[in-house]
Amino acid sequence: MKKNKYILAVFSILFLAVACDEDDEGVDCSVTPEPSLSSLKLTFVPTWNNVPVANGAEYEDQFGNRLLQFNFKTFVSNIMVSSEGNETELSEVEILEVGDGAVELSYSVANDTSFDELKFHTGVPPEYNVDYDPSTWPNSHPLSVQGAAGMHWGWNTGYIFTKFDGKADTTEAAEPTYLYPFAFHTGDDAFYTEHIFEVDIATQTETEAEINVIIHMEKFLDGIHAIDIREDGETHTGGDFELAQQFIDNFNASLEVE
Amino acid sequence: MKIWLVIVVCVTALASCKKENEVKCEPAVDAPFNLILPSHFPPIEFPEDNELTEKRVELGRRLFYDTRLSADNTISCGSCHHQASAFTDNLSISEGIEGRVGFRNSPTLGNVAFQERLFGEGGVPNLEIQILAPIADENEFDHDVVIIEAELQADPILNNLSLIAYDRDIDIYSITRAIACFERTMITGGSPYDKHVLGEESLTEDALAGMELFFSEELACGTCHSGHNFTDGGFHNIGLYEIYEDAGRFRITNDEEDKGKFKTPSLRNIEKTYPYMHNGSIQTLEEVIDHFSTGGLGHINQSELVVPLELTTLEKSQLLAFLTSLTDLEFLMNPELTPLN
Numbered sequence: 001m002k003k004n005k006y007i008l009a010v011f012s013i014l015f016l017a018v019a020c021d022e023d024d025e026g027v028d029c030s031v032t033p034e035p036s037l038s039s040l041k042l043t044f045v046p047t048w049n050n051v052p053v054a055n056g057a058e059y060e061d062q063f064g065n066r067l068l069q070f071n072f073k074t075f076v077s078n079i080m081v082s083s084e085g086n087e088t089e090l091s092e093v094e095i096l097e098v099g100d101g102a103v104e105l106s107y108s109v110a111n112d113t114s115f116d117e118l119k120f121h122t123g124v125p126p127e128y129n130v131d132y133d134p135s136t137w138p139n140s141h142p143l144s145v146q147g148a149a150g151m152h153w154g155w156n157t158g159y160i161f162t163k164f165d166g167k168a169d170t171t172e173a174a175e176p177t178y179l180y181p182f183a184f185h186t187g188d189d190a191f192y193t194e195h196i197f198e199v200d201i202a203t204q205t206e207t208e209a210e211i212n213v214i215i216h217m218e219k220f221l222d223g224i225h226a227i228d229i230r231e232d233g234e235t236h237t238g239g240d241f242e243l244a245q246q247f248i249d250n251f252n253a254s255l256e257v258e
Numbered sequence: 259m260k261i262w263l264v265i266v267v268c269v270t271a272l273a274s275c276k277k278e279n280e281v282k283c284e285p286a287v288d289a290p291f292n293l294i295l296p297s298h299f300p301p302i303e304f305p306e307d308n309e310l311t312e313k314r315v316e317l318g319r320r321l322f323y324d325t326r327l328s329a330d331n332t333i334s335c336g337s338c339h340h341q342a343s344a345f346t347d348n349l350s351i352s353e354g355i356e357g358r359v360g361f362r363n364s365p366t367l368g369n370v371a372f373q374e375r376l377f378g379e380g381g382v383p384n385l386e387i388q389i390l391a392p393i394a395d396e397n398e399f400d401h402d403v404v405i406i407e408a409e410l411q412a413d414p415i416l417n418n419l420s421l422i423a424y425d426r427d428i429d430i431y432s433i434t435r436a437i438a439c440f441e442r443t444m445i446t447g448g449s450p451y452d453k454h455v456l457g458e459e460s461l462t463e464d465a466l467a468g469m470e471l472f473f474s475e476e477l478a479c480g481t482c483h484s485g486h487n488f489t490d491g492g493f494h495n496i497g498l499y500e501i502y503e504d505a506g507r508f509r510i511t512n513d514e515e516d517k518g519k520f521k522t523p524s525l526r527n528i529e530k531t532y533p534y535m536h537n538g539s540i541q542t543l544e545e546v547i548d549h550f551s552t553g554g555l556g557h558i559n560q561s562e563l564v565v566p567l568e569l570t571t572l573e574k575s576q577l578l579a580f581l582t583s584l585t586d587l588e589f590l591m592n593p594e595l596t597p598l599n
Binding site: 131133134135136139144145146149150152153154155156157236238239241 | 386433
């Protein structure tokens with residue numbers, strides 16, 4: 001009898017311990033079958049005259065300016081793939097930091113599905129831009145203070161959508177010095193731009209589908225508008241909206257799906 | 259007897275069955291902060307998620323003077339906003355870490371709770387977001403949020419205050435909100451002018467004459483420097499330059515008509531907030547009065563209110579007497595706004 005008391009006590013406590021879960025909600029033991037998923041890799045590949053960019057390499061623009069150390073960051077939002085009009089959202093917002101090669105993003109999508117369209121916006125969705133407080137996002141989020149480090153205006157409301165800056169040699173000297181700074185910091189709701197590309201990919205189990213988005217970086221300065229950094233080497237949007245618009249036009253034209 | 263021992267051991271084990279962060283602080287309560295406004299001031303509109311509480315204000319007060327917010331632990335908000343100078347620093351352009359020179363003259367924080375937009379061009383909608391700017395600016399704190407959070411979370415006083423005030427470990431969310439709360443307690447409304455308005459004291463004869471000039475139709479100073487805080491919250495070009503290096507409001511709107519326009523500063527404690535203008539280019543109040551008396555340099559966007567006034571020496575001294583009557587010594591020495599040890 002005494003032994004039974006011990007067993008009863010221990011079992012009672014163990015029962016309580018099992019019930020000591022993270023919340024007080026009942027446990028749903030029903031099992032919903034997981035949908036069959038496959039992996040989709042979306043890669044943004046920065047190139048300069050069709051050669052993948054690499055940190056430390058020198059790139060020459062159409063005016064003979066030699067760019068050495070440059071950074072490029074941009075927000076990409078509402079990334080979606082479609083299958084005969086049925087859209088699948090891959091991500092609400094991502095930040096791409098280019099300068100040291102391609103940026104790879106991986107998503108889970110429906111298996112055995114053919115996708116015919118890739119759609120995304122460059123920039124930050126308007127509902128999260130002007131007057132939105134970055135400190136309300138967790139640090140892991142691309143729009144958080146940490147995630148968007150260097151990409152929030154600070155003195156102004158909202159985010160820098162694209163940032164292309166660095167140093168260049170503009171002297172044509174035999175020994176380049178790369179002392180000339182340039183900075184194209186663009187961000188404004190007016191620059192939030194949708195991009196739609198036809199794709200032809202099919203997802204299969206154990207095979208990763210891939211979409212490569214090429215960023216033709218040489219077009220940043222030599223696209224719809226010819227921008228000579230010696231004449232127009234700096235914009236922070238406010239104060240030189242025209243140059244910012246030209247840069248954005250060039251950037252938008254630089255994207256291509258391979 | 260043994261059964262009770264078993265039960266005690268098991269219950270102890272159960273008690274430890276909690277998430278780690280549930281036992282970080284003792285239960286504590288917060289209470290609304292009793293912010294006393296002068297009776298001739300309008301009420302303050304607080305953000306819904308950041309009403310004033312005692313713990314929020316205390317946390318903000320500690321953070322305002324905490325140099326750990328800067329990359330080399332040398333600069334705090336209080337470094338460029340000294341209480342004795344009405345929370346300015348009396349430099350033309352403020353300096354950040356390692357003596358890096360910033361962009362503008364440090365504005366007063368007196369009555370900042372009433373400001374609708376922050377910074378000279380009015381780009382930032384509230385104090386919570388404004389605080390992010392100096393932290394990230396390479397010429398100010400130049401610091402990394404993750405490092406700040408880690409360092410401050412290791413500070414039991416600050417972290418516990420954050421847990422009580424905002425129900426979370428101290429992070430950039432509670433840092434910005436708490437500092438904003440503290441800044442909203444920087445109320446200045448106890449100057450001789452205020453006491454005159456409330457019928458408690460009379461101004462000197464010179465100050466009264468200056469006040470009459472200030473609000474006269476001819477001078478119209480009170481058109482832009484209006485209301486209880488001596489600002490209309492608007493943006494004006496006062497003809498400081500023919501060509502503005504700093505485009506001011508234009509940086510936000512890209513409207514040519516906004517070039518050289520800056521937010522009207524409050525004139526409260528103006529005697530203590532020298533040097534003046536967005537870039538601290540005018541050293542004394544006498545020179546400021548001279549600028550308005552001569553009518554500005556005629557920038558294309560210059561306010562039509564800035565016209566030659568040809569003030570006499572007496573009128574200038576009376577205006578000066580009125581402006582110095584806006585100095586609130588109680589505010590400049592308010593013990594509730596000093597650093598906490």
